[in-house]
Amino acid sequence: MCGVLVDVDGERVRSVRGDPDDPFSRGYVCPKAAALPDLHDDPDRVRKPLVRAGSGWREASWEEAVDRAASGLAAIRRRHGPDAVALYYGNPVAHNLGLLTHGLAFRQALRTRNLYSASSADQLPQMLAALRMYGHFGPIPVPDVDRTDFFLVIGANPVVSNGSLMSAPDMRGRLDGIRARGGRVAVVDPRRTETAARADEHLAIRPGSDALLLAAMLHVVFSGDGVRLGPLADRVRGLDALAAFVHDLPPERVARRTGLDAGTIRRVAADFAGAPRAACYGRVGLCTQRHGTLAAWLQQAINLVTGRLDEVGGMLLPTPAVDVLGISARLGSRGTFDRWRSPARRLPEFGGELPVAGLADEIESAGPRSVRALITVAGNPVLSAPNGRRLERALNTLEHVVAVDPYLNETTRHAHVLLPPVPPLARAHYDLALNAFAVRNVAKYVEPVVAPAHGERHDWEILAELGARALAPRPLRRLVVGAARALRPERLLDLLLRAGPYGLTLARLRAAPHGLDLGPLQPGRVAGRIATPDGRIDAAPEEFLQEARDRLVAEAEGGASSDLVLIGRREARSNNSWMHNSPRLVKGPRRCTLLVHPDDAAARGLAAGDLAELASEAGAVNVSVEVSDTVRPGVVSLPHGWGHHRGGVRLAVAAVHAGESANDVTSDRHLDTLSGNAAFNGLRVTVRRVS
Ligand SMILES: Nc1nc2c(c(=O)[nH]1)N[C@H]1C(S)=C(S)[C@@H](COP(=O)(O)OP(=O)(O)OC[C@H]3O[C@@H](n4cnc5c(=O)[nH]c(N)nc54)[C@H](O)[C@@H]3O)O[C@H]1N2
Ligand SMILES: Nc1nc2c(c(=O)[nH]1)N[C@H]1C(S)=C(S)[C@@H](COP(=O)(O)OP(=O)(O)OC[C@H]3O[C@@H](n4cnc5c(=O)[nH]c(N)nc54)[C@H](O)[C@@H]3O)O[C@H]1N2
Numbered sequence: 001m002c003g004v005l006v007d008v009d010g011e012r013v014r015s016v017r018g019d020p021d022d023p024f025s026r027g028y029v030c031p032k033a034a035a036l037p038d039l040h041d042d043p044d045r046v047r048k049p050l051v052r053a054g055s056g057w058r059e060a061s062w063e064e065a066v067d068r069a070a071s072g073l074a075a076i077r078r079r080h081g082p083d084a085v086a087l088y089y090g091n092p093v094a095h096n097l098g099l100l101t102h103g104l105a106f107r108q109a110l111r112t113r114n115l116y117s118a119s120s121a122d123q124l125p126q127m128l129a130a131l132r133m134y135g136h137f138g139p140i141p142v143p144d145v146d147r148t149d150f151f152l153v154i155g156a157n158p159v160v161s162n163g164s165l166m167s168a169p170d171m172r173g174r175l176d177g178i179r180a181r182g183g184r185v186a187v188v189d190p191r192r193t194e195t196a197a198r199a200d201e202h203l204a205i206r207p208g209s210d211a212l213l214l215a216a217m218l219h220v221v222f223s224g225d226g227v228r229l230g231p232l233a234d235r236v237r238g239l240d241a242l243a244a245f246v247h248d249l250p251p252e253r254v255a256r257r258t259g260l261d262a263g264t265i266r267r268v269a270a271d272f273a274g275a276p277r278a279a280c281y282g283r284v285g286l287c288t289q290r291h292g293t294l295a296a297w298l299q300q301a302i303n304l305v306t307g308r309l310d311e312v313g314g315m316l317l318p319t320p321a322v323d324v325l326g327i328s329a330r331l332g333s334r335g336t337f338d339r340w341r342s343p344a345r346r347l348p349e350f351g352g353e354l355p356v357a358g359l360a361d362e363i364e365s366a367g368p369r370s371v372r373a374l375i376t377v378a379g380n381p382v383l384s385a386p387n388g389r390r391l392e393r394a395l396n397t398l399e400h401v402v403a404v405d406p407y408l409n410e411t412t413r414h415a416h417v418l419l420p421p422v423p424p425l426a427r428a429h430y431d432l433a434l435n436a437f438a439v440r441n442v443a444k445y446v447e448p449v450v451a452p453a454h455g456e457r458h459d460w461e462i463l464a465e466l467g468a469r470a471l472a473p474r475p476l477r478r479l480v481v482g483a484a485r486a487l488r489p490e491r492l493l494d495l496l497l498r499a500g501p502y503g504l505t506l507a508r509l510r511a512a513p514h515g516l517d518l519g520p521l522q523p524g525r526v527a528g529r530i531a532t533p534d535g536r537i538d539a540a541p542e543e544f545l546q547e548a549r550d551r552l553v554a555e556a557e558g559g560a561s562s563d564l565v566l567i568g569r570r571e572a573r574s575n576n577s578w579m580h581n582s583p584r585l586v587k588g589p590r591r592c593t594l595l596v597h598p599d600d601a602a603a604r605g606l607a608a609g610d611l612a613e614l615a616s617e618a619g620a621v622n623v624s625v626e627v628s629d630t631v632r633p634g635v636v637s638l639p640h641g642w643g644h645h646r647g648g649v650r651l652a653v654a655a656v657h658a659g660e661s662a663n664d665v666t667s668d669r670h671l672d673t674l675s676g677n678a679a680f681n682g683l684r685v686t687v688r689r690v691s
């Protein structure tokens, strides 16, 4: 979403830099943008379809490759029914205009219950909390960072990530802005992150205890005079139940488990409630833990109860030029939960999807309802899903795998057919998804910078052809592809813009290549989004209360065990698992290191640079140790997305900087108890020196 200026010389991409005239990013870009030329020119990027030939690959025509891919899928559907074909959508689907406009139809046409995506390794708890509180998965309010006085960040590192469900280029500048206005920033994170280092206060919480911390903060709010609902007062129910629940969780009771001083918890809660404008934001660290949904609920609740929801400088719902969430609500797709469970693992569906942590079980169960074929689109679950080694073994047993991806990587090497899309600079972009979570209302349409090479296809074209050939009766195939082409992404975008709140057109956006500034976020958007039967926000959904009473409260007194627990870490020059083949992103000192606190290192005889075995119930890897007091004692941190040493992977640069995969250690049994989301953080591990 950052504006970039790309220098091209014919079809050659020379450099990329920030666009100072972009109203949103104002010249800021992160290292990933500067690396776009590496992606474009990467000799390892697959340019022609590949089909399996013995133990290797051969290039094939699109005609042959799509045919192979489709006939394999059709045969399995015929023999075993539609559920035998699983689909996994990876993270870049959310950043790809054509996949956003055309991916849903493909997904629905498959008519399979085995739908998976990166959502269940990410924000699913926030969607479930929204569904139960608002009656719709979409209203995940965004912190109004540019106008807040107190920014409380829980389990997020936006200085590195640029925000997430808070699209915010140049977070460093925005945080400095808060402090320059006399405001405060507090960060709750087991590691003193790049964001925490720029904050006024860092609360080094023990992993997995955020729900208890938030409950204790709510306790302080309810027992003081902090409760204030503002204009939403008559649109909220369940306050008494919430107050009754947190009544038994004063800060003193959670101090040991959270690792935070009760006095500190009281002070931060009171400051938050008392600040003129305040926003409590939570992200991946909040979600990907055992009580992710409870934590996501209580994070929304503290904003709600202190009157921050729908208030300038608090938490607001953006007004994007294409109101995707509004459209989904109007179409009646508000979200569903637990209508069915996966046959083998008994994990609940959400919006028709099952948690990715259960995919290996659904493959391995070898029953009449097991998965026999898989389509992956823009995903690398072998490195990104918990217990990747097990998933990898399961993928090996599948009868047919089709991957839509530009790389032969740890996941796609298991494919029988690989269908590569055009590279990023050869396609148009409009951010349909993440403008709905941007900290400012903006709209920008980006033209392709270079033409696709001869014969290259867009992701959406690949899905349209694959879908038509695998799923439509022969006489209708042409028609299906024709319909997809007639409604090409740009055409759909134009229609959506016209129907949107600003009545824009594609032509209008084309005439403003730096992007349009549509102004700051507006209050008054929440009431219209409440979709519960009684039209009120539920501050204390019964299901959440029950779960909290059954499992969370019992942990309150739990203490400091002598075990170590594992957390993750994102880095500015990584993008989950897939940009490590860019020479400019991987150069420099080794980054896939295990951070170990000096006390824990000393207790295990570990020194910087030593090799250590990091082991859990799920698996073990040998990693290089970095002794650092940025992690709290008892916590070790390893970034995810590495582990490029596997055979059969065509990533020459990444192989030299292979690292180890954190998800060879994370467990597919350690999940958010309510949603089944992966709980990457807070897993018990052991670390010992290896010679
Ligand atoms: N450069 C770069 N940018 C990215 C990405 C990338 O890979 N690289 N990935 C993108 C994606 S897909 C996403 S979803 C976003 C994520 O965006 P963020 O959520 O902002 O990023 P993370 O670094 O995952 O932040 C999670 C934080 O939670 C902390 N944490 C771990 N366990 C706990 C816990 O139990 N409690 C608390 N309070 N904190 C905990 C971790 O130490 C970490 O600092 O970033 C996006 N942006
Ligand atoms: N331990 C641990 N694990 C995590 C996380 C964590 O914090 N800790 N974070 C989780 C999160 S938040 C996320 S979102 C997931 C991400 O999980 P995934 O989405 O499964 O993995 P990515 O690494 O993003 O892989 C993206 C794939 O898409 C391909 N690709 C890139 N662009 C395109 C495109 O335009 N079209 C197509 N067809 N393919 C493309 C790349 O080559 C790559 O293979 O990882 C999760 N895993």
Ligand SMILES: [Mo]
Binding pocket: 091, 118, 122
């Ligand atoms: Mo993500």
